[in-house]
Amino acid sequence: MNMHKIIDRQERFDPRTSETRAQLLSLADVSDFLISPDSKLPIQFDGHSLKNASESFGMERACPVLMPHRCMRYIQDNRLIVPLDYTLDAFDQYLLISSIKQNQVDINLEVDDEWYQKHSFNAQKILSEFKGTVLDVGCGSPQVSRGLFTPDVKYFGIDPTFSALDEFHLIAMAEFLPIKDASLDGIVFSTSLDHVFDYHRALDEAYRVLKPGGRLFVASLVWTESAELYNDSVHFHHFREDELMLALKRFSIGEVARYNWKNNKHRYGVYISGEK
Numbered sequence: 538m539n540m541h542k543i544i545d546r547q548e549r550f551d552p553r554t555s556e557t558r559a560q561l562l563s564l565a566d567v568s569d570f571l572i573s574p575d576s577k578l579p580i581q582f583d584g585h586s587l588k589n590a591s592e593s594f595g596m597e598r599a600c601p602v603l604m605p606h607r608c609m610r611y612i613q614d615n616r617l618i619v620p621l622d623y624t625l626d627a628f629d630q631y632l633l634i635s636s637i638k639q640n641q642v643d644i645n646l647e648v649d650d651e652w653y654q655k656h657s658f659n660a661q662k663i664l665s666e667f668k669g670t671v672l673d674v675g676c677g678s679p680q681v682s683r684g685l686f687t688p689d690v691k692y693f694g695i696d697p698t699f700s701a702l703d704e705f706h707l708i709a710m711a712e713f714l715p716i717k718d719a720s721l722d723g724i725v726f727s728t729s730l731d732h733v734f735d736y737h738r739a740l741d742e743a744y745r746v747l748k749p750g751g752r753l754f755v756a757s758l759v760w761t762e763s764a765e766l767y768n769d770s771v772h773f774h775h776f777r778e779d780e781l782m783l784a785l786k787r788f789s790i791g792e793v794a795r796y797n798w799k800n801n802k803h804r805y806g807v808y809i810s811g812e813k
């Protein structure tokens with residue numbers, strides 16, 4: 538039984554119509570931060586690709602593809618395509634399920650939905666306090682998502698899907714951040730951590746790339762005892778709240794707020810602020 542107070546907020550916010558939005562960083566702006574997702578060695582842009590002495594990463598419509606090399610063989614025609622008989626280990630199986638999810642779910646699909654706009658209101662209140670260089674992990678459409686921030690923020694996003702190509706971002710995975718250690722002022726998982734299979738590794742990566750004192754924001758659904766797969770179509774994880782808080786133990790946690798989600802009994806939204 539959940540004993541926490543769950544707030545039923547009615548205010549809505551549409552990030553597409555926001556009067557303020559974060560400044561979108563370009564490839565030139567972020568290139569000093571970039572490293573290989575595999576070797577973690579620095580990479581430089583030569584006008585066509587990002588490379589170092591032994592590795593090279595391509596571009597997709599002006600967005601660098603900085604996926605780990607194990608993914609590259611599965612990328613065809615802007616899509617992750619994993620043949621069933623190639624699934625040699627758990628990582629390939631993860632990519633197979635990711636490819637199914639990516640082919641079925643549209644990015645920021647719900648932006649007209651009242652519940653998405655209530656979520657945006659809650660997130661934006663916390664994110665308006667972020668400053669400096671901020672990475673949005675699982676950004677979806679940067680054009681939409683950066684409407685949650687103020688112009689004080691220098692914003693860039695990562696997302697592994699190829700369908701969110703509206704504005705510059707890195708095509709990359711949370712578990713293999715192609716970002717140098719201690720380079721960011723903030724990192725955000727806005728309803729994305731429960732889509733990331735190895736979320737412990739993603740949080741280790743988040744910790745690594747934050748500067749000391751850098752800020753973390755996680756908005757996620759958490760599930761109550763009545764969780765079951767029949768009630769869901771897209772999430773890898775049905776976090777229980779204590780499980781999520783345990784995964785965040787390396788961060789010092791500040792505010793934790795809980796919000797009603799679609800009047801569901803089996804889950805609610807949790808909004809967590811933390812610091813490295």
Ligand SMILES: C[S@@+](CC[C@H](N)C(=O)[O-])C[C@H]1O[C@@H](n2cnc3c(N)ncnc32)[C@H](O)[C@@H]1O
Pocket residue numbers: 644645674675676677678682695696697698709710711712726727728729732733734
């Ligand atoms: C529900 S959407 C959230 C999009 C956006 N942040 C928002 O608030 O509207 C979840 C996002 O997580 C992304 N995602 C899935 N697996 C990921 C991974 N391993 N690393 C980073 N992002 C991932 C998906 O592609 C999708 O864009």
